[in-house]
Amino acid sequence: MTRVAVATAFGGPEVVEIVDEALAKPAAGQVLVEVKAIGVNPFDYKLYSGAFGSDESTLPLHLGSEASGIVRAVGAAAEGPGGPVSVGDEVIVSGATSAYAETVLVPADAVLPKPASLGWEAAAGLLVVAGTSYDTLEVTGVGNGDTVLVHGAAGGVGSIVVQQATARGARVIGTARAVNHDALRAWGAEPVEYGDGLLDRVKALAPNGVDAAIDTVGTDEAVDVSLALVPDRARIVTIAAFERAAEEGFASVGGGNQESAKRRKAARLDLVNSAGAGDFTVTVAKTFPLADAAQAHRELAGGHPRGKFVLIP
Incomplete structure (x- = not known):
């Protein structure tokens, strides 16, 4: 089991709840990651605001697309942009659909090696x-x-x-x-x-x-x-x-633009390596416990300090 933040309805941050969910073992090409930090983005709360539709059949909505953590299990042929993925690897997760979690199961293609020079919080808010x-x-x-x-x-x-x-x-x-x-x-x-x-x-x-x-x-x-x-x-x-x-x-750019998505995906490894080399830095404004995801969304939607918000499971 893992604790996960989900939106149980459409509306404001009050619809975000923490629930327990079962986790499957990694299948071929999948990776199980123990999450250390989670990047928070405006898209996360827009997803349940109704801005992209309000089809109740999609509920509960899983939240979060980026995180950092440690690989705890791998399926066969688990290879990401940086090469084969192994248990114990410190990684950045990009393009997930349920990163607001203690543990997340993702395709190996969503996992990139975390440079040792990047802390968990900055790595989670990077991509x-x-x-x-x-x-x-x-x-x-x-x-x-x-x-x-x-x-x-x-x-x-x-x-x-x-x-x-x-x-x-x-x-x-x-x-x-x-x-x-x-x-x-x-x-x-x-x-x-x-x-x-x-x-x-x-x-x-x-x-x-x-x-x-x-x-x-x-x-x-x-x-x-x-x-x-x-x-x-x-x-x-x-x-x-x-x-x-x-x-x-x-x-x-963004907003479902497929050309944007291709450019960003192709650049992921170079961007991670560039950040690891100190070419640019991500400012972390504030951290919140995973249980306070709704409060993080309230503050992010209003006036807030310069930099990224990060959740800590």
């Missing part, structure tokens, strides 16, 4: 934000010499975009609350506060123009400023403002 960031940079073709505007630059995804874009040789201007400006400077970005007058503040920093814009917040302000500053709409991307992207003719 959703790093994969999303990588996706935005690939779509917009950010490279050496570009000036890039990043909206929500201190957020979970935005902070990785800043680090990866500067590593590519780009100049980054990032929007954030004033309290997060020192963190942006430490990552190599030039911070600017969002809100009234944002367009003029960015123009003052970049009088020669902005080459690309990456929106991680989805506000009309972010979209409008991006459209006003970036001449080539192919170099604007959002991870949240899907309707505006469709209306205005610029790119969006």
Whole structure:
């Protein structure tokens, strides 16, 4: 048996419960992982909010897509992106469907070797934000010499975009609350506060123009400023403002986009190794016991500290 967080109905975080479930032994190509930490993402609570439908036949909904832990059992021919998977391996789980658990049974393809330099919490919160960031940079073709505007630059995804874009040789201007400006400077970005007058503040920093814009917040302000500053709409991307992207003719990633999913999956091992080498870091804002998954969702949906939320079984 294992304790698992599930949504027993559609609604708010109050529908999340902890239940006991039986676990099967790994079949061929499967891996059983004792979970040490679990990454929390907005998609997790949107899943039971009704945003993607409310078919009651799908209940209870299992939550969570990413985690870190130790392999406790393997089926035959269990081979992941990093090679054969063995009992005792420290791993990162990516693309699971029930990661909010003490123990999780997943396909071996969902398991990647955890670098020793990464702690359990940072490893658990790594691949959703790093994969999303990588996706935005690939779509917009950010490279050496570009000036890039990043909206929500201190957020979970935005902070990785800043680090990866500067590593590519780009100049980054990032929007954030004033309290997060020192963190942006430490990552190599030039911070600017969002809100009234944002367009003029960015123009003052970049009088020669902005080459690309990456929106991680989805506000009309972010979209409008991006459209006003970036001449080539192919170099604007959002991870949240899907309707505006469709209306205005610029790119969006995620949200069921199959090309995005392919890019992110192909990049997983490189991203893990890059994080292990210290090329970028994931900030863990707060940890919660697995039993407090509903509270983690309440706080994540509102104002919260910079960085990722992580559950500990």
